[in-house]
Each structure stands twice: as C-alpha cells, then as structure tokens.
Amino acid sequence: MNNRLKVLRAERNWSQQDLAVRLGVSRQSVNAIETGKYDPSLPLAFRIADLFELSIETIFLRG
C-alpha cells in the first residue's frame, strides 16, 4: 500500500527515529511502512493519523 508518511515526516523535519519515538515503535517499523514493505495494523494507522492530525485515507493511499 502506498502512503505519504515520508513526505509528511520530511515536512516536519523529523528523522525516522524521531517519528518512531513519537509513535512508540521501532525505527525499522517506520522504515518498513514508509517503503511500503509493511502495512500497519489499524490501531497503529490511527496513531499515525492522530499524530499528523489527518485522516487515515489521507496518509494511506489505495493501489
């Protein structure tokens, strides 16, 4: 699944580690989600959406 996580993170000048700390996950998790190698669970997707104050479908794109 494609997503805008890397762009949203870059807009805030956060490193993957910064985002990982804010989400309470490992840096590998952030990397795997950004590169589309791992689709997060719904609870984690909600945490990401809450952090960026966006809806899930704005961050995670179909296709």
Add this chain to the structure above:
Amino acid sequence: MLTRNPAYQMYNRRIAVASVLYVAAVFAASSVLHHRAPVSPLAIGVALVPGIAVSLMIYAMARLMLELDDEYLRLLEVRKALIATALTLAACSAWGLLEIFTAVPALPVFWVFPLWCVGLFAGALFNRLTLGKGGGL
C-alpha cells in the same frame, strides 16, 4: 536485531541463563553417566536435566513473541519461526524417509532443536533478503 527493544534484552538475559544451565547440566550429566548408561530412574532423571534448560530456551522464545510490543518486530520474529519450523519439518521428514528406505545413519532427535535454531538464522536471512535493512540482522 537492530532495535534495543526491552523485550530483546529480557530474551537475551533468559537465553544466557538457560545456556549456562544447559552447559552445566550437560557437564554434570556426562560426569555422572557414561554414554548409553543402563536405563534406570536415576539415569533418566539425570539425563533429562539438560532438557529443562532447553525448555527454558523455548520458553524464552515464546516470551519474546508475547512481550514484543512492536508489531513489525513481532512480525519479523514470527516469520523467522515459520521459516525455521518449515525447514526443520522438511529436513527431518526427508531424513526420516532416507532412514526408512536407505542405510543412512539415524538422526538423533536431540538435533531437532539445534536444527530449528539454525532455521531461525535462515529466517533472519530471509527477512533481510525480502525486506532489506528493515528486515533485521
């Protein structure tokens, strides 16, 4: 393991304790019992003591799965365990068939767990190859 998740620290601690117990138990058993000692309750009891340490290692692995609060890291561990299980089942089944139909030496079942642990490493390699740097190792 790239991340220092507290669950990994507990896992390493448990495995270290179990490993020390295992070496001590094997050393103690081999000093008390000779190879292929006659079967007796005492001999069976002494010979099974190292098995307690092996059980502790398996317990440590199970606890790691339960205590990892990072869903992606847990996925990596589950994938490793699945690869290890698949390789162990395939290797043992294939060798079992060879034992039935040919004159190859019997594989002591003692080796099943070490073989599974080697499979974990193969699983880690699989994670690395399929998931890149985020796959661990």
